[in-house]
Amino acid sequence: MKKKRISPTSLIFLILVFVFIYAPIISIAVFSFNEANSLVRWSGFTFARYIELFTDRELFNYSNPRESIVFMTLWIAAISTLVSTILGTLAAIALTQTKKVIRDLTMSVNNIPIVSPEIITAVSLLVLFGALQIAPSYNTMLLAHIAFSTPYVLITVYPKVKSLDPNIADAAYDLGASPFKALLKVILPQIKVAIIAGAAIAFTMSFDDFIISYFVAGSSGDKNISIYLYTNRLSPKPIINALSTIILLIIGGKITYDYFKTGKKMEEIE
Amino acid sequence: MQSVDIKKSRTKKKFERALGFPYYFVLIVLVVIPIFLMVISSFQLDRSSGIFPISFTFSHYLDFLKATSFVRAMTSSLWIAAATTVVTLIIGYPLAYILTKLKFRLQISLLLLINAPMWINMLLRVRALEQIIRMLFPYLIDSVPGVVIGLVYVYLPFMVLPIYAVLSKIDTNLLESAADLGANRFKTILKVVVPLSLSGVLSGILMVFLPAATTIIIPQYLAPSQNIYMIGTLIEKSIINNGRISYASAVAIVLSLVILGIVYYIKKLDKYKGVNRNEKEAY
Numbered sequence: 001m002k003k004k005r006i007s008p009t010s011l012i013f014l015i016l017v018f019v020f021i022y023a024p025i026i027s028i029a030v031f032s033f034n035e036a037n038s039l040v041r042w043s044g045f046t047f048a049r050y051i052e053l054f055t056d057r058e059l060f061n062y063s064n065p066r067e068s069i070v071f072m073t074l075w076i077a078a079i080s081t082l083v084s085t086i087l088g089t090l091a092a093i094a095l096t097q098t099k100k101v102i103r104d105l106t107m108s109v110n111n112i113p114i115v116s117p118e119i120i121t122a123v124s125l126l127v128l129f130g131a132l133q134i135a136p137s138y139n140t141m142l143l144a145h146i147a148f149s150t151p152y153v154l155i156t157v158y159p160k161v162k163s164l165d166p167n168i169a170d171a172a173y174d175l176g177a178s179p180f181k182a183l184l185k186v187i188l189p190q191i192k193v194a195i196i197a198g199a200a201i202a203f204t205m206s207f208d209d210f211i212i213s214y215f216v217a218g219s220s221g222d223k224n225i226s227i228y229l230y231t232n233r234l235s236p237k238p239i240i241n242a243l244s245t246i247i248l249l250i251i252g253g254k255i256t257y258d259y260f261k262t263g264k265k266m267e268e269i270e
Numbered sequence: 271m272q273s274v275d276i277k278k279s280r281t282k283k284k285f286e287r288a289l290g291f292p293y294y295f296v297l298i299v300l301v302v303i304p305i306f307l308m309v310i311s312s313f314q315l316d317r318s319s320g321i322f323p324i325s326f327t328f329s330h331y332l333d334f335l336k337a338t339s340f341v342r343a344m345t346s347s348l349w350i351a352a353a354t355t356v357v358t359l360i361i362g363y364p365l366a367y368i369l370t371k372l373k374f375r376l377q378i379s380l381l382l383l384i385n386a387p388m389w390i391n392m393l394l395r396v397r398a399l400e401q402i403i404r405m406l407f408p409y410l411i412d413s414v415p416g417v418v419i420g421l422v423y424v425y426l427p428f429m430v431l432p433i434y435a436v437l438s439k440i441d442t443n444l445l446e447s448a449a450d451l452g453a454n455r456f457k458t459i460l461k462v463v464v465p466l467s468l469s470g471v472l473s474g475i476l477m478v479f480l481p482a483a484t485t486i487i488i489p490q491y492l493a494p495s496q497n498i499y500m501i502g503t504l505i506e507k508s509i510i511n512n513g514r515i516s517y518a519s520a521v522a523i524v525l526s527l528v529i530l531g532i533v534y535y536i537k538k539l540d541k542y543k544g545v546n547r548n549e550k551e552a553y
Binding site for chain 1: 311364365378405481490494519529
């Protein structure tokens, strides 16, 4: 094996790319502690933006959560994750047993929301809700989120189900388990990791979604965090930097956690 | 005994097949029917609410030929998306290539760092970039290069990942035999590495071009005076500001057809598919 050494040009290139990727993100976090409203001039350290953020009536309305943007975003993400994870997992199990025609057809339709640009999915769902005379609200947003998250759960879980040894489930049946019990006690535990991965994708997709939410619910005044950020883009409040920083910290924490977990796993393999 | 077993496996199969029904229903109601309705809607006059009463008109499609806003938005979208794709390729290919030359543990860490921003809300990232640009390069605001930088910033990982996936699967024996046969490093890259990574490059191109051409967010943040008019802005305007849902449907359908054409053409370019070992596992 040749010794792997990186040339100075490559190193400079790598550094430049990572500065490009991370400089904006880091600057947002730093300036969220700025005393002045400015994003350019540093005038002193303060937590004031964070206090303003948590007392903002539009984002955090503790007495009436239905009016709170942050709470409703989390709520919709939670419900759509729950529903799409259940739907997608069950469908993944079913697809390994069905006829090839149904499987291929389902997979192609399942791919439509994944490959087509969000804006087209958004227009089609808007037309659907318009035709069914369902008024735009958090409900249409929730339905739309279920529609675009479930396909990702299915393609995450399906390969895992396909790789399962069918003998294990058969053994459960031979030992007298009912189909439901076999599903609950034998199949689901084996695909747990894939289900959690699918659920994580579904949650982030819902939490971060802008275009589809904006189209199907934007006209009602029901906002998620993305719609809130977008509609305030021309007069951005300084609390948005504080909100961004909190979201960054949570996601950064999750990614670091994942990294160390996979790192440990890799060491075990080595 | 035998027949009991068969019966059992039949009920099991029936049960497991039935688990898919709820999702089939969701797919039909929330994916298939909306597409049909969008097509029907595109032939409707905009004044009628709901799908009934059904009118029939080609006016929206004919409008495209007359109205300059559509042609202008479409060409600038395709042009800006193409520029974005070229820039992400110029940055992303060497980046993926350098990654494959590093120690495995470092490769994984850096890949994770490249990926990580994709988990962060896109509006937050674009706003962060907008602030930096306003601070350091204010002349880029409201310019095409500024919008392209924004698109590159958001979609670079989509180019790096598929290229890395293919490059890391290339059999190193091939590179050694190229060297043994007298090829220098540059020639090896040109004649061996690049053709073998073509499938990754093509999927990267698709994954960058399509969302870049249909973006709403980036021009709104980086060209707020709206001098750069892309197709996403056109659809957004006609729905949110003017309530012209049928017109927007027609735009979305023409856009889908253009995209399908591009996807078909790019997929056809992929003539080296399946040459690398374990290529299937890469996706």
